[in-house]
Amino acid sequence: MKPRAVLAAFALVAASQAQAYDEARARQDWVLNCMGCHTADGSGIPGKVPALRESLGHFVSLPDGRRFVMSVPGASNSALSDAELANVLNWLLATMNEHSRPTSFKPYTAEEIAAHRRPALTDVARTRMKLVKELQENGVNAVPEHY
Numbered sequence: 001m002k003p004r005a006v007l008a009a010f011a012l013v014a015a016s017q018a019q020a021y022d023e024a025r026a027r028q029d030w031v032l033n034c035m036g037c038h039t040a041d042g043s044g045i046p047g048k049v050p051a052l053r054e055s056l057g058h059f060v061s062l063p064d065g066r067r068f069v070m071s072v073p074g075a076s077n078s079a080l081s082d083a084e085l086a087n088v089l090n091w092l093l094a095t096m097n098e099h100s101r102p103t104s105f106k107p108y109t110a111e112e113i114a115a116h117r118r119p120a121l122t123d124v125a126r127t128r129m130k131l132v133k134e135l136q137e138n139g140v141n142a143v144p145e146h147y
């Protein structure tokens, strides 16, 4: 590849990442709205709060999983606007889930969040177990059945 083409490729990657999320904003919204339960680095609390590291990337590979992530009560009922929730989720997927996130992942948009975050899931455990089983059928065993 010619240097000019390499530069153009970098610019494209940078542009697409820049569009996906605003990092400063995401960190702030994470700290104020999610971190209190999920802990600073997203490892969660054993037996109580699931980790959000390298699991969301697997969930979003399934259509129902993509919906699950935005409609669990902590996300669905948060004070975040649709655009803010999309931003935090895209940041979580790009940072704490960079290895599990499918290469085909399309960032959440405010429109998608508005259309699907509500109603908040009432049967989280059952919905989650179905997704974990579906992942296992696809050969993915990285998401624990119990946290």
Ligand code: HEC
Residues within 6 Å of the ligand: 030, 033, 034, 035, 036, 037, 038, 048, 049, 050, 051, 052, 055, 056, 068, 069, 070, 072, 073, 074, 075, 078, 080, 088, 089, 124, 128
């Ligand atoms: C009050 C504590 C609390 C807050 C605040 C909270 N969550 Fe959660 N979250 C939980 C618990 C507990 C679960 C497990 C499912 C359930 O019981 O709702 C969970 C589950 C999840 C899951 C599903 C993960 C899995 O493996 O099942 C996602 C995604 C998630 N939360 C994202 C968020 C995001 C994003 C925010 C901030 C906007 C947030 N949560 C705020 C407590 C919280």
